[in-house]
Amino acid sequence: MSKKLLLKNAHIEGIRYFDTYREHGGYQSVEKALKMTPDQIVEEVKTSGLRGRGGAGFPTGMKWSFLAKPEGVPRYLVVNADESEPGTFKDRYLMEFLPHLLIEGMIIASYALGSNTSYIYIRGEYAWIPDILEQAIDEAKKAGFLGKNILGSGFDLEIYVQRGAGAYICGEETALLESLEGKRGNPRLKPPFPAVKGLWQCPTVVNNVETIAAVVPIIDITGAEYAKIGVGRSTGTKLISACGNINKPGVYEIDMTITVEEFIYSDEYCGGIPNGKKLKACIPGGSSVPIVPANLLLKTASGEPRYMNYESLSDGGFATGTMMGSGGFIVLDEDQCVVKHTMTLAHFYNHESCGQCTPCREGTGWMYKILKKIESGQGEMKDIDLLWDIQRKIEGNTICPLGDAAAWPVAAAIRHFRDEFEWHINNPECLTRNYGIAHYADPLPVVEKQ
Amino acid sequence: MSETIAFKPETLEKVKQIIARYPEGKQKSALIPVLHLAQKEFGGWLDVPVMDYVASVLEITPIEVYEVATFYTMFNMQPVGKYVLEVCVTGPCMLRGSDDIVNYIKEKLGIQAGETTADGLFTLKPAECLGACGYAPMMQLGKFYHENLTKEKVDEILELCRQGQIALD
Numbered sequence A: 001m002s003k004k005l006l007l008k009n010a011h012i013e014g015i016r017y018f019d020t021y022r023e024h025g026g027y028q029s030v031e032k033a034l035k036m037t038p039d040q041i042v043e044e045v046k047t048s049g050l051r052g053r054g055g056a057g058f059p060t061g062m063k064w065s066f067l068a069k070p071e072g073v074p075r076y077l078v079v080n081a082d083e084s085e086p087g088t089f090k091d092r093y094l095m096e097f098l099p100h101l102l103i104e105g106m107i108i109a110s111y112a113l114g115s116n117t118s119y120i121y122i123r124g125e126y127a128w129i130p131d132i133l134e135q136a137i138d139e140a141k142k143a144g145f146l147g148k149n150i151l152g153s154g155f156d157l158e159i160y161v162q163r164g165a166g167a168y169i170c171g172e173e174t175a176l177l178e179s180l181e182g183k184r185g186n187p188r189l190k191p192p193f194p195a196v197k198g199l200w201q202c203p204t205v206v207n208n209v210e211t212i213a214a215v216v217p218i219i220d221i222t223g224a225e226y227a228k229i230g231v232g233r234s235t236g237t238k239l240i241s242a243c244g245n246i247n248k249p250g251v252y253e254i255d256m257t258i259t260v261e262e263f264i265y266s267d268e269y270c271g272g273i274p275n276g277k278k279l280k281a282c283i284p285g286g287s288s289v290p291i292v293p294a295n296l297l298l299k300t301a302s303g304e305p306r307y308m309n310y311e312s313l314s315d316g317g318f319a320t321g322t323m324m325g326s327g328g329f330i331v332l333d334e335d336q337c338v339v340k341h342t343m344t345l346a347h348f349y350n351h352e353s354c355g356q357c358t359p360c361r362e363g364t365g366w367m368y369k370i371l372k373k374i375e376s377g378q379g380e381m382k383d384i385d386l387l388w389d390i391q392r393k394i395e396g397n398t399i400c401p402l403g404d405a406a407a408w409p410v411a412a413a414i415r416h417f418r419d420e421f422e423w424h425i426n427n428p429e430c431l432t433r434n435y436g437i438a439h440y441a442d443p444l445p446v447v448e449k450q
Numbered sequence B: 001m002s003e004t005i006a007f008k009p010e011t012l013e014k015v016k017q018i019i020a021r022y023p024e025g026k027q028k029s030a031l032i033p034v035l036h037l038a039q040k041e042f043g044g045w046l047d048v049p050v051m052d053y054v055a056s057v058l059e060i061t062p063i064e065v066y067e068v069a070t071f072y073t074m075f076n077m078q079p080v081g082k083y084v085l086e087v088c089v090t091g092p093c094m095l096r097g098s099d100d101i102v103n104y105i106k107e108k109l110g111i112q113a114g115e116t117t118a119d120g121l122f123t124l125k126p127a128e129c130l131g132a133c134g135y136a137p138m139m140q141l142g143k144f145y146h147e148n149l150t151k152e153k154v155d156e157i158l159e160l161c162r163q164g165q166i167a168l169d
């Protein structure tokens, strides 16, 4: 059964506007939160088990409790709305349709963290969304939920929206802060972490849009009730943006107890694969997480059904599993070519590398060149090993995790689809169209990690 | 254009409001928003004199502007056509046929990726994932997205552009 916390009112006409949002229970969580102490809110969020929805899944309450509180120094909440991970478009959905949910969550989070000026950093291409957010901010301000002395609590808050200008790397939290300071989006060395030295060297919490939105139902139903939804350490609900070869692409809110099979094939979610095609592979958590072939997607290596939650998706590690990531669920049908798909991703990471670290700057370029060579029918068998070697040399050797994010998709493609790379090298006629070998209807045996 | 580069008074007012979002002395934070305004007001790209002007408005050095302007893909360092067709070509869009859309546009307009038509109307700029993967194939045109593209839809869009009927802002 689906349990909706974030999108439960998304279908209501006019929910984008304050009055309608308020009529449907909006801003009640703020009223409740402002009667609590900031520490009590942090405790509620800890109890809820909420994990960051930006990709890493770090426990939000714990992150908030790490925020340094030196006397006389301002603290900041910055919402990460950079959403640039291929396959991910859930934050956009929240901001377009439920802007007040984000604003409400930001008021609560800012109060809990002691931020009197909070920013939303949104990717520049979402150029029409700042208008929606700014209208919501104006409405909330007129109604007394923003500005000075909110609801007589003595708490002041201003929220500003800042647009980026096209750079995936600005989703990485320290690059985001650099960009917000008016600089190139070069990630910073950590430590110091943003919780100690963030925006303008002040203590800062950076959270994803969905994470902040989830704070609203947590305050509403209590952290303990929120923790009862889902399973294990995958509490609450998760937004999944589903795309690729499925009948019903879109944004779905799931309770993390459903199986991957149900998510792909049931009419409530993706509605199966179009044209009676078979499922070949999937990248379930945004382009940076490992691709898995159909057989390992639906069942773990030990034969258990795989579920749509953090633990089950990563079961088996990178040898046979993958990750929940940002929830960008990319489905490939039997006609798709893994080599070509991986090549587009390699191009993406090369394009988006900020260039600070040699392994990332050079390695992503080499990976793209070699993949392009194989894809265009010029590949040699030794290229596959060279690719493997390059990705290994990037992983773990860079300032920020973009290097890993570039390496993992290539590693996983070779790990699970090495025969397809070989086939591509032996069968240059594949280049007429992006058709790979269609044998994943009959799953291949699991290849051990090299 | 180098003699008289200056924002319109209402834009300058906007710049002031943007600077007021940040603490005292942190006006450099306004750089990206102000570059967006500059690109819009001064012909769709950022020529050196424009960047120098932005530097003077924000009281920072020109190099601080150049290094930022060249880092972000949305800032054009070369003149572009009136309509910049930014078609996403990353994996998820590719799975749903973005190649066909790009090829169709190339064929129809007789230009390659990155080029501008002779009449200065269209530039084709392949883009990386724009956060619309579920509504692929797609393109950005000005401020807005055009999603679930087909060849027919592309025809329609190009026609609307030619008639000056498409919303860019």
Ligand SMILES: Cc1cc2nc3c(=O)[nH]c(=O)nc-3n(C[C@H](O)[C@H](O)[C@H](O)COP(=O)(O)O)c2cc1C
Binding pocket: A051, A052, A053, A054, A055, A056, A057, A058, A060, A063, A080, A081, A082, A083, A084, A085, A168, A169, A170, A171, A172, A173, A174, A206, A207, A208, A209, A211, A212, A400, A401, A402, A405
């Ligand atoms: C290359 C890279 C890109 C990222 N892009 C995003 C993004 O677009 N949105 C996001 O919320 N987090 C992104 N992150 C994760 C952020 O660094 C950070 O962990 C996150 O915003 C924290 O929020 P959360 O704890 O609420 O998840 C990215 C990380 C890396 C390394």
Ligand code: SF4
Binding pocket: A169, A186, A187, A352, A353, A354, A355, A356, A357, A358, A360, A361, A398, A399, A400, A401, A402, A403
């Ligand atoms: S890993 Fe890549 S993106 Fe990250 S800091 Fe290094 S060069 Fe930049």
Ligand code: FES
Binding pocket: A086, A087, A088, B088, B089, B090, B091, B092, B093, B094, B128, B129, B130, B131, B132, B133, B134, B136, B138
């Ligand atoms: S891959 Fe094209 S919008 Fe995401």
